[in-house]
Each structure stands twice: as structure tokens, then as C-alpha cells.
Amino acid sequence: MGRHSCCYREKLKKGLWSPEEDEKLLNYITQYGHGCWSSVPKLAGLQRCGKSCRLRWINYLRPDLKRGGFTQQEEALIIELHSALGNRWSQIAGQLPGRTDNEIKNFWNSCIKKKLRQRGIDPTTHKPLSEVENDSNESEKKLFRSSQANKGCNGGMKESFLPPLASSTAHENSSGGLGLSGKPSDHLLQYFSFQQMNYAVDMGGGSPFDFNAVPSSSSLAMLNNIPVSTFPAPAMAAHHVKPSISLLSENSGITSSSNCSAFSYCTDSAPFPWDCENKLHKQQPLTQVHSMEEDAGKWSEYLQMPFLSGSSFPDAEPSSQPYSNIKPEIEGLQTLGFPQPAAYNGFRTDPLALL
DNA sequence: AAACGAAGCAACCGCACAAGC
DNA sequence: TGCTTGTGCGGTTGCTTCGTT
Numbered sequence: 338m339g340r341h342s343c344c345y346r347e348k349l350k351k352g353l354w355s356p357e358e359d360e361k362l363l364n365y366i367t368q369y370g371h372g373c374w375s376s377v378p379k380l381a382g383l384q385r386c387g388k389s390c391r392l393r394w395i396n397y398l399r400p401d402l403k404r405g406g407f408t409q410q411e412e413a414l415i416i417e418l419h420s421a422l423g424n425r426w427s428q429i430a431g432q433l434p435g436r437t438d439n440e441i442k443n444f445w446n447s448c449i450k451k452k453l454r455q456r457g458i459d460p461t462t463h464k465p466l467s468e469v470e471n472d473s474n475e476s477e478k479k480l481f482r483s484s485q486a487n488k489g490c491n492g493g494m495k496e497s498f499l500p501p502l503a504s505s506t507a508h509e510n511s512s513g514g515l516g517l518s519g520k521p522s523d524h525l526l527q528y529f530s531f532q533q534m535n536y537a538v539d540m541g542g543g544s545p546f547d548f549n550a551v552p553s554s555s556s557l558a559m560l561n562n563i564p565v566s567t568f569p570a571p572a573m574a575a576h577h578v579k580p581s582i583s584l585l586s587e588n589s590g591i592t593s594s595s596n597c598s599a600f601s602y603c604t605d606s607a608p609f610p611w612d613c614e615n616k617l618h619k620q621q622p623l624t625q626v627h628s629m630e631e632d633a634g635k636w637s638e639y640l641q642m643p644f645l646s647g648s649s650f651p652d653a654e655p656s657s658q659p660y661s662n663i664k665p666e667i668e669g670l671q672t673l674g675f676p677q678p679a680a681y682n683g684f685r686t687d688p689l690a691l692l
Numbered sequence: 693a694a695a696c697g698a699a700g701c702a703a704c705c706g707c708a709c710a711a712g713c
Numbered sequence: 714t715g716c717t718t719g720t721g722c723g724g725t726t727g728c729t730t731c732g733t734t
Contacts, residue, residue, distance in 0.1 A: 374719075391720080
């Protein structure tokens with residue numbers, strides 16, 4: 338299906354969004370909510386497909402988005418979650434309030450991946466590169482042996498050669514850190530000594546909630562060449578979370594993300610009350626929180642190591658200040674208290690500077 | 693100052709899945 | 714039950730910016 342059906346009907350605009358388009362979309366959604374995305378562009382007066390509108394909203398216009406570079410805590414969390422979840426960016430994003438899957442995916446591909454490789458860790462499997470090479474050599478040997486055994490037998494090849502790639506297990510396989518049982522691999526345990534920490538995340542005006550996660554200080558320490566012993570367990574710096582957009586909230590009677598945030602991160606598109614009610618059932622933050630607690634507990638059993646209580650980074654990098662270098666040309670967005678889109682605000686983060 | 697390659701990021705594409713008919 | 718439509722997700726592309734020569 339790929340492209341939404343509406344895209345075929347008329348010539349629709351593609352590419353970067355203009356400030357005017359942003360404003361139209363923003364105005365429409367703040368006023369009416371998005372409802373059915375396919376009807377949004379028409380109702381908002383945009384020459385875009387609904388899919389494009391949805392993406393723009395989720396990745397940029399959503400008021401509960403956190404802007405700026407990733408903190409060390411976030412990076413540590415991303416690495417841990419990736420080791421457990423693989424490339425399930427939306428799920429990873431669900432654990433990082435105010436971050437989008439796209440943002441995390443880009444950060445992973447452009448920065449973390451490289452960093453891990455430099456430290457001799459395979460970013461896909463989270464195993465040491467040397468071991469991965471050995472594994473692949475082993476696989477090649479096995480493959481060769483199998484190919485010898487199955488020469489001239491297509492059916493045999495199908496059975497013997499192909500790894501299990503059922504969609505439901507593909508991620509687990511690709512993550513390399515978790516087997517089907519959900520138990521972390523030895524490699525994972527070796528390279529990521531999980532420690533449980535309490536994260537108190539204040540979503541900006543909402544009730545803070547606690548959740549436990551399984552970040553590791555050791556992996557981050559490896560990443561940063563800092564001795565583990567001197568590296569305190571990270572805790573989410575709640576104050577890094579971008580506050581709700583007060584002007585918007587005041588003008589529209591919307592309490593921004595806070596309505597949802599006690600229960601969720603609004604990773605979809607429910608920063609507003611009408612969406613919260615409708616979508617709450619679709620989101621699983623509390624259950625996710627619980628499952629993470631449970632997982633952390635289970636994993637701790639594997640580790641048989643005492644949990645460390647959370648302490649904050651002494652040197653946690655504050656987020657950069659994207660709002661401080663907004664150019665004046667987009668007054669509409671500014672009046673609404675929105676950051677200027679990166680495409681035209683010249684704002685650029687340097688994730689490497691955070692590492 | 694210009695050219696070029698690398699890096700970062702926004703947005704698109706295509707697939708999977710769910711819901712409705 | 715099968716088809717259509719809508720939504721969400723992950724992979725990929727291509728443009729912009731930055732850094733180096």
C-alpha cells in the first residue's frame with residue numbers, strides 16, 4: 338500500500354514543510370484534534386497527504402516534544418533498550434519522554450552505532466566485534482557444511498540454511514541480546530551489567546511518575562572510557578524535559594502533555610485531552626512500566642547482583658537551548674510558543690559533544 | 693574562497709496489521 | 714471471509730550543514 342490512497346488522487350506537495358504549512362496544521366490540530374488523519378490535510382487546507390501530516394505532527398509539531406541533544410542518561414537508556422528490544426524504535430521512544438522514534442533512530446544510526454563500533458561493540462548484537470566476527474565465521478563454516486550436505490536438495494536448503502525470520506521473532510533475533518525467552522544473553526550480561534534505578538520523570542507540569550529501567554552504567558562507561566567504578570548510576574534528569582508550551586495551553590485551555598503524561602508519554606498523537614481519553618486504552622505506559630519493573634527484577638536474578646539506588650550524573654549535560662536561537666521569520670509559530678523547525682531555524686545539535 | 697566529503701536530520705516509501713464493511 | 718481503508722512502524726533516501734583541504 339505504501340503511499341496512502343489519497344496521495345494518488347491529486348498532486349500533493351512533498352518535501353520539507355514550510356512555516357505556513359506548519360502553522361496551518363498546528364492551528365487545525367490544536368483546534369479540532371487530528372481525528373482521521375486522511376481528512377486532516379483537506380480540512381486544514383494543506384496539499385499534503387494525511388500520512389505526511391501525521392508524521393510532521395508526531396516528529397515536529399507535537400507540543401510535548403523535547404528538543405535538544407540527547408543527554409548521557411538518555412543515551413544510556415537507548416543503548417540498554419536497544420540491547421533488549423532491537424530496532425523497535427517506537428517502543429524505545431516510549432521510554433524516553435518527549436523523544437520520537439525517528440529522532441532516536443537517527444541518533445542511533447548517526448552517533449551511537451559509530452561510537453559502539455569504535456569501542457569494539459557490535460551495535461546490532463551488542464557483542465564484542467571480535468566475537469561477532471568469530472560467530473559469522475562459524476556460521477559461514479556451518480553454512481558451508483550444510484551446503485555440502487544439502488547439495489542438490491532445495492528443500493534441505495530451505496530447512497537447514499535459513500535462520501528463523503518469522504516477523505514476531507525477527508527483532509529478538511536481530512537484537513542479539515535477548516533470546517526468545519527474554520533472557521539476556523551471556524554477552525549482554527557480560528557487557529551490560531544491569532542495575533536498577535528509579536527514574537522520576539516529570540513530564541512538565543504533570544504528576545511525576547516513577548519507573549524502573551535497566552540501564553547500565555558499565556556500557557556507558559565503556560562508551561566513554563570512564564572506569565565503571567567511578568561512573569555513577571544515571572538517573573533521568575527530569576528537568577531536561579521540555580516544559581509544556583504554556584502559551585498554547587493557556588490560550589486553548591489545553592494542559593498540553595500533562596493530562597496524559599501521568600500515564601503515558603503520548604508517543605502517538607495524544608497530547609490533548611480529547612486524544613488522551615480516546616487513546617489511553619491504546620497506550621501501555623503503566624503496563625510497560627510494570628513490565629519493565631518485572632523485567633528488571635527478572636534480569637537482576639540472572640545477574641545476582643545488588644541493585645544500586647539511583648543517583649544523578651554529577652556532570653549531566655543540560656539540553657541545548659533550541660529556543661534561544663529562533664529566527665524571527667516564523668511569527669505564527671512563535672506566538673504559539675513553538676520552536677522553529679530545524680529545517681529553517683539553523684538549530685543543530687551535536688550529539689557527539691554530549692559523549 | 694571554493695570544492696568536496698562526511699555527518700545530521702527531515703521526510704518518504706513500503707510493508708504489516710487492524711478495523712470496518 | 715475477503716476486500717478496502719486507515720494507521721503505525723522501520724528502513725532508506727536525499728537535502729542541508731559542517732568541517733577539512
